[in-house]
Amino acid sequence: MAFDDTSDARTANPIDEHVGRRIRMRRKLLNMSQTELGDALGLTFQQVQKYERGANRVSASKLYETARTLKVEIGFFFEGLADTVDPAGAINPENPCLALACVSHGPELAVALQQVSGRLRGKILALVEQMTADAAGVDTATGAAA
Structure with a gap:
């Protein structure tokens, strides 16, 4: 059976956005720049920006490397997912601490x-x-x- 992803390619997936926000939050908490994270992962800072916005999906291997670089378990990137992402991809205000950590x-x-x-x-x-x-x-x- 072939994989069928009929979602609009221009619309970021809410899960990808959530993972990206968590990457950004952890990077910022470590006072690490996008360039520093990119260098550690063999990426450009532009690619890190795309990951953080959810514009590009993070592969399993890159997520593993990211977790090691940011000194967290892989599950960290998915914590609070059910509580923070609604079907439209908006941050749920019921968790204001996580919402604050995810905004610019x-x-x-x-x-x-x-x-x-x-x-x-x-x-x-x-x-x-x-x-x-x-x-x-x-x-x-x-x-x-x-």
Whole structure:
């Protein structure tokens, strides 16, 4: 029986995106650049970027090498998959810690937030909530659409 993959080639698979986000998260936690990871794996940094975006699938052998380089078990790349990926590929907000780790600048933000006082973190949260409300066109004083 032939393998039939009828998915649109231009649309990234949610599982590939999840694995890519986990690669990116672990790389960032180790303070490793895409170039450094690429060099360790015999890839260009552009290929690492494609893996991290889920644009290209990571082969089994390359995933094994990636796990060894990033000092994790292969299963790490699939952790939280059922909890974080919906059929459309969006990050599920029910797991905000993993969601933060997977967004651009998320790991750096988490590290930076740990270095400030709880009071200042509260002010930063209020600022971000205000910015989010402003972007959504919501008046934070009344909760109504602006």
